[in-house]
Amino acid sequence: MFHGSKIALPLTLAVAVSACSTDNINAVSDNDSVVSIGDSLSRDASLIWPKLSLPLGKQSDIEQRVTTMLQQMTLEQKIAQMIQPEIRDITVEDMRRYGFGSYLNGGGAFPNNDKHATPADWIALAESMYQASVDDSLDGSSIPTMWGTDAVHGHNNVIGATLFPHNIGLGAANNPQLIEQVAAVTAREVMVTGIDWVFAPTVAVVRDDRWGRTYEGYSEDPDIVKAYSAAIVTGLQGKVGETFLDEQHVISTVKHFLGDGGTEGGVDQGDNTASEQALFELHAQGYVGGLTAGAQTVMASFNSWNGEKIHGDEYLMTQVLKQQMGFDGLVVGDWNGHGQVDGCSNESCARAANAGLDIYMVPTSAWKPLYENTLAQAKSGEIPMSRIDDAVSRILRVKLRAGLFEKPSPKNRPLAGKTQLIGSKAHRDIARQAVRESLVLLKNNQGILPLSPKQKILVTGDAADNIGKQSGGWTITWQGTNNTNSDFPGGRSIYAGLAEQVVAAGGEIELSQDGRFNNRPDVAIVVFGEEPYAEGNGDLDDLEYQRGDKRDLALLQSLKSQGIPVVSVFISGRPMWVNPELNASDAFVAAWLPGSEGDGIAQVLLRDAQDKVQHDFTGKLSFSWPAHANQTAVNRFDTDYQPLLPYGFGLHAGEAGQLANDLPETVQRDHHELAALRLFERSVVKPWIMGIGVGGDNQAIRETIQQNSVVYTRTIDKKVQEDARLFTFNGSGQGNVAIFGAFPRDLRGFSENQSVLSFDVQLIEPQTEKVVLSMDCEPSCSTSIDVSSTLASLPVKVWSTVTVDLSCFEQKGVDFSRVIKPFSLQTKGQLSLGLANIAIVPPEVEAATVSCR
Structure with missing residues (x-):
């Protein structure tokens, strides 16, 4: 609880805990002993996770309708329900042809790619997509689609909407009743634009404030997060038995399941190494609160738990969330999160569906090959039909509970087009109260x-x-x-x-x-x-x-x-x-x-x-x-x-x-405690990506043998099997091998600590032209160091270690607070070499092969 005189937060949410309690949460830390993951089937979820008392039981009329629709659907129609593309990557005709179960607008995506799209433009797109989804002339399906959006502090994608304080400010306000009002206002403004589904609330319990999404968390205290999750879900969806998913409320999403706020070092999409007990007591309380308030959807998290990506974790998504906790809504993925699962790509990931993912969030053009590959995997039995039917049943159940089959089309709903509600004085008054109290x-x-x-x-x-x-x-x-x-x-x-x-x-x-x-x-x-x-x-x-x-x-x-x-x-x-x-x-x-x-x-x-x-x-x-x-x-x-x-x-x-x-x-x-940043150690170290490219573009390496028009690569052995890679440049153009990330990393601790970029190299065939080593940062900086003489001095077919003083890059303008590509080797000539053990290592400057001091 807070140490102030404000209200006490309600901690009496209906939940029956079978074998544990959160009463002793102060005894649990993220550093508790790590459980062995092992075979997920060998673990008993009931030992830690509760059976939740959920407000919506299985309603016989809805379940009968789900069963009837499922029996009438083709496999193609079922797979389409599981695919969620983004508005920048599909057309209305694509919706008519495939009948996607849902679609989304990502942050910075607008109707007609117009940042200043009006509410009327949003409604028009919602109406067009809806009508295309219920048009059965091409796909034979009349199941209505649903539009999901990140309305995380108000309807924040729409010009003129009321924008509330981010969650960290709402947490400081310590007022769940106000938070419910904030969510209700958000729901109304979203409904004005014809959208059905909001990807909120975020219920991360942040443990390391270096994390760039800290402000999306309400508090470091899971009790606060639990109470707020219930309040936000109720505000967005309405109260079960009263205003639940009526014409003024939207479907909510409790996210990101699970442990996104507890990654090591606060690294986004990183690894949470908490014990299973701490995972429940610290990181799962928002789900206890949100699900017991009736949340209909849960979003899977980008992060890993003890090395396993959540999007591919059958134990957590199926055995814990669905079977033990009793969640009967749908689980949606995050932005191409399935592509980060071992053995998967954005275009293909049977493992995610088998683990319990019901909807693939698949922006970009990857949606089409993903649809085709998932269809083929279902036909071959790689994804069992029982799993396909379970996923589609959950999607249909949520749509039926939301009344999407009965509600008018988006432009004809009661709040649609009432643009006076967007940014209205009444809504802004609630936002001002939230600002004051935060x-x-x-x-x-x-x-x-x-x-x-x-x-x-x-x-x-x-x-x-x-x-x-x-x-x-x-x-x-x-x-x-x-x-x-x-x-x-x-x-x-x-x-x-x-x-x-x-x-x-x-x-x-x-x-x-x-x-x-x-x-x-x-x-x-x-x-x-x-x-x-x-x-x-x-x-x-x-x-x-x-x-x-x-x-x-x-x-x-x-x-x-x-x-x-x-x-x-x-x-x-x-x-x-x-x-x-x-x-x-x-x-x-x-x-x-x-x-x-x-x-x-x-x-x-x-x-x-x-x-x-x-x-x-x-x-x-x-x-x-x-x-x-x-x-x-x-x-x-x-x-x-x-x-x-x-x-x-x-x-x-x-x-x-x-x-x-x-x-x-x-x-x-304390730079003595700064550990080396491993980029490639037997294979590329997540979340980094290794790729080969021509002219600066990079294609992620996903195969043991891969090539483009200039560069050929394959796995080779240095000390143990496949712990290195061979790269051969044929000289027909500028080729490169690079290690890069999806987002920039703050590496100032290394640049301040006399660190080096280190890599093991085996020269197979010496270069015929200049070779440069580059490092890139955002928003737009790239520096190159000529390493031709260094490589030329190395013995052929012998492994050597090359170290480059980071100050060489810093002197040329690299901003180490925003490094996006820490390693890139480029040449226009012929070259063949092996690479292994690529890392940034402190403090090694005095012995650097390449020094600029």
Whole structure:
């Protein structure tokens, strides 16, 4: 529970636990002994996992209709129900031809590829897809499709929608009743555009705040996540037995199953090594809450559990979720997540279906070969017909429970086209309340906050008048980038909210991004923080804010040196190490990612025109605040719990607090504990991908023998069977072999620690032209080092180790905070060599083969 005076969270959700309890959750940590995965059939799920008391039992009329439809469906129609393509990759005619069971719009996908598509455009696409799905002229099927969308903090893909604080802010608000209202508003605005299905809530219990999706978690405390999951599901779907999936509610998705917030090092899509007991007690509580509230869908997670990708884990998806916990809805995959399963690709993955995946989320053109391969696998028996029928039954059951067979088409539904609901005042009022309650006051010297609006106030910082930055990722575009204030009609920046109140009270206000002013202010409000990011792109090496680029600190110190009181409003998707910024501030507010209603902040920061408090600071930390930059995994109930500010901390208006003005500012990084980053060790190390390419393009290596027009590769033996690869360049063009990731990685710890890029090489046939070693970063940097002489000096057909000082890349402009391709070897000539054991190794500079110091 929080340590404040707010409401106590309900922990009496109906759940019968067969052999365990969450009462002793404080005794469990992510580091508990790891269970042996072994043969999944040998494990007994009932020893740890509960039988849930779910509100929807099997309804005989619905089950009979499912059985009847299933008997009438062809195999082709069944497989089509299991395929979920994306709007950028299919046409209305594709829907008419195949009759997909569902489809989605990913982040940054819009009708007609138009970012400024109107609600009418969204409705028109929904109507066209629906009509094509029920048109049986080509596929013989009249089963309605359903559209799924990532409406994760409001209907965030649609211009003009109400955008709420991201989940981390809602967690600080500690108000499940408000959260239910937030979800209900989201459902209504989604229904206006004819969409049936929302991919929310995210119920990750974050254990390492380096994770770039930390802001999608409500709290580090699973009890909070459990209660919030129930509230969000109820708000989105309606209450079972009353308003469940009526004309104002949408299908919800509890995600991502399972353990996405507990990966090692906070690496997105990484490996969760928790014991099975900890997996339940820490990471599964959101499913207890969401499923007992009636959630109809669950999304599988990208991450692995003890090395096995969840999309291919039959034990978790089938034995635990469906059989033991009793979930009878559908399990949908994440964006080509099935392609990450061992032995699978985006175009083919029988293992995922056999493990319990009911719907493949398959964006890009991969949907067609996946459909054809899954059909062939069903015909051959590789996917048993019983598994196909189970998956389709679940899909049909959800559609029937949602009334999709009876409801009018999207454009004819009660809320469709009621564009006045999108961004309506009533909806924005709820968002403003959520903003107010999410603010956490961390520091307040002399009780400076709230401020009198009658003063001369300077508002500065690059987030002060920037609705996109205050809204964060998953905002219109996937990453929340490339947005301007004009993309948020009806929204208010933080500055706009402040200005309205200050002017009305007779005060003076000045906006200055760089801190310069015309009239000396009585106080400065500085609004600054993280740039928007979404999954993958937000992962960090540690929690130091603006590491290596302290421009915001310089602004704070400049104002402080002039004797101007400084109020900091910090925009972030996670707690961060900001000791220097705290020291330079008289007051410090953690505002998280408040969304489109920035004026909610003004209602708490400022008194009214009569100098009375408008709204108290009531937000409490739902994530512990770090005392050190490398204190990345500090969580309530830890055995050695020493945060700077504890879970549940938050000052009230006028309260001075406990933070000193001379917090330690020295960053202490223990590079001795920095382990080598393995990129290729017998095979490519996940999540990295190895590929061969021509002219810079790369095709992932998936076979023991693979080639393109320039490069041939096959597995070879160095010490043990197939622990290396041979690469032969024929000289007909520029060929390359590369190791790359789906998202950039923060590798500054290695560049700061005199590390090297190391690889074992066996020269088979020396090069005929220049060979370069490259490293790439995002958004657009690529550096090359000529290693021709180094390779030429190596003995032929003997394994040697080459090490390259990372400073060679840094001096040429590599941004080590965003490395996307750590290894690439390129040549236009002929060359044949073996490669093995590719890694970034600290600290090895003094012995580097290639040095630039």
